[in-house]
Amino acid sequence: MHELPITESILNIVISYAEKNAVKKVMAINLQVGMLSDLEDEWIQRYFDHLSRGTVAEGAKLKIERMPIKLQCNLCATLYEVEKTNIGDTVCPGCGKNDGKLISGREYHIRDMEVQ
Amino acid sequence: MEGVRLIEVKEDILADNIKIAAGVRQRLSNTKTMLLNLMSSPGSGKTSLILKTFEGLKDSIRLGVIEADIDSTVDAEKVAARGIPAIQLRTGGFCHLDATMVTQGIDALAANKLDLIIIENVGNLVCPAEFDTGAHKNVMILSVPEGDDKPLKYPLMFSICDVLLVNKIDYLSLSDFDMVALRKRVLALNPNIKIIEVSCKTGAGIGDWIDWLNKEVAAFSLSV
Numbered sequence: 001m002h003e004l005p006i007t008e009s010i011l012n013i014v015i016s017y018a019e020k021n022a023v024k025k026v027m028a029i030n031l032q033v034g035m036l037s038d039l040e041d042e043w044i045q046r047y048f049d050h051l052s053r054g055t056v057a058e059g060a061k062l063k064i065e066r067m068p069i070k071l072q073c074n075l076c077a078t079l080y081e082v083e084k085t086n087i088g089d090t091v092c093p094g095c096g097k098n099d100g101k102l103i104s105g106r107e108y109h110i111r112d113m114e115v116q
Numbered sequence: 117m118e119g120v121r122l123i124e125v126k127e128d129i130l131a132d133n134i135k136i137a138a139g140v141r142q143r144l145s146n147t148k149t150m151l152l153n154l155m156s157s158p159g160s161g162k163t164s165l166i167l168k169t170f171e172g173l174k175d176s177i178r179l180g181v182i183e184a185d186i187d188s189t190v191d192a193e194k195v196a197a198r199g200i201p202a203i204q205l206r207t208g209g210f211c212h213l214d215a216t217m218v219t220q221g222i223d224a225l226a227a228n229k230l231d232l233i234i235i236e237n238v239g240n241l242v243c244p245a246e247f248d249t250g251a252h253k254n255v256m257i258l259s260v261p262e263g264d265d266k267p268l269k270y271p272l273m274f275s276i277c278d279v280l281l282v283n284k285i286d287y288l289s290l291s292d293f294d295m296v297a298l299r300k301r302v303l304a305l306n307p308n309i310k311i312i313e314v315s316c317k318t319g320a321g322i323g324d325w326i327d328w329l330n331k332e333v334a335a336f337s338l339s340v
Contacts, residue, residue: 002212002243009129021123031129036272038242085268087275089304098307102275108129114120 003039006108007047011057013110018056021115026057028114034067034107035084060113067107071100079103133247137215140222140250145340147228150333151218151235153251155273158239160259161283163191164316165325166234170200172326173232177333180230182221184213184238191236201225212243215250232333241270252336259284260293267301274305279312281325286315 014029033039045062052058068081071090078094091098128134144151156162170179181202183192192204203224205217218235227233235251237244256277258266261284267274274280280302282295299311310328314321 002210002246005210005214006129009132013125013127013129017123017125023123027120036275037246038272084271085301085305087271087305088307106272110125110127110129112122112124112126115123116120 003043003047006039007044007051010044010062010110011048011051011055014057014060014113015055017113018115023056023115025116026060026113027116028061028063029057030111030113031062031064032067032107032109032111033064034105035069036105037108039064065111067104069105070103072103073097074099074101130247133214133216136219137248137250140215140218141252144222144227144233144250144252148337148340149227149230150232150253150336151222151249151251152232152253152255152329153235153237153244153249154255154257155237155241155244155277156239156257156259157241157262160239160257160262161316162236162239162257163194165257165281165283165314166195166200166236167198168316168319168322169234169326169329170195170198172322173329176330177231178229180225180227180233182218182225182233182235184217184236186210186238201230207238211238211240212247213237213249214247218249218251231337232329241266241273245270245273245276253278253332255279255281257281257283258298260287260291264294264298264301267298267305271305274302274309277306277309279310279328282311282313283316285313285320286318 018026041064048062070079070081072079073092073094075097076095078092080093082090154162166181173179181195181200183202183204184207186207186209189204192202195202203221205221235249254277312321312324314325
């Protein structure tokens with residue numbers, strides 16, 4: 001349900017980059033969204049289609065890359081991926097301890113955009 | 117047809133909110149006012165817990181409440197009727213509070229004269245977990261009738277909270293809620309979370325919650 005404010009924020013950032021770069025039309029926007037987010041791809045596209053009417057980004061396709069949940073071990077610095085429902089229950093493959101901090105999986109980033 | 121080119125953006129979509137939230141935290145730290153964000157499903161007992169909390173703290177801590185509702189003032193009226201400074205924010209259909217809305221609440225509350233502000237967030241286990249409100253501590257309630265499977269459905273919420281209050285434990289004998297399974301599921305997501313079993317109705321466990329709050333508010337006041 002929080003797709004609407006997220007979508008507004010995406011549109012504002014995209015329009016500001018389009019103005020700075022003399023863009024005629026935004027074709028696609030590449031997003032990176034963490035696997036921990038409950039964002040619905042379909043709804044974010046629908047909201048975007050509605051909000052972007054009459055702007056340089058009208059008709060742009062949102063391409064969402066889901067970013068894995070990654071922890072870094074506080075003891076030996078090993079990076080490892082974990083499943084969504086099992087974040088705190090996974091031990092470090094480097095040292096076998098369970099003391100990792102979340103470093104990826106909650107992203108809400110615009111990576112880049114394809115424009116004319 | 118003109119060729120398509122790629123423009124690098126590399127922007128955080130939530131950057132504005134993250135920045136405003138950091139400002140809220142700093143501003144309240146300056147006046148030694150701890151901000152606590154209380155989240156849960158609708159009907160799990162947020163307002164009842166706030167009333168119980170006020171009873172337990174009123175001699176030691178100056179408490180204020182920011183109530184958020186999609187479109188009603190029922191909760192703020194209940195809280196204000198007990199003499200607790202309270203402000204109601206209507207989110208106008210939004211399913212969560214963001215740091216800008218919280219700023220409005222703090223402005224209206226004379227926050228510098230308070231030791232603790234509790235935000236009663238919109239009843240929802242999904243969206244509030246995504247938006248930093250500027251709170252120093254995040255606390256959630258799960259009530260027994262909701263079931264012990266909720267950590268499997270809403271892992272983000274359980275993973276961002278400092279405390280989980282399991283409310284309505286007076287219903288345990290009537291349900292197949294498995295407290296051992298719940299604890300295991302929650303700790304798998306968040307090994308550092310503190311779990312306190314309470315009943316706002318019977319008062320069971322409320323003393324443990326009040327003890328935690330007293331300690332945290334005292335430690336906060338010394339740390340900022």
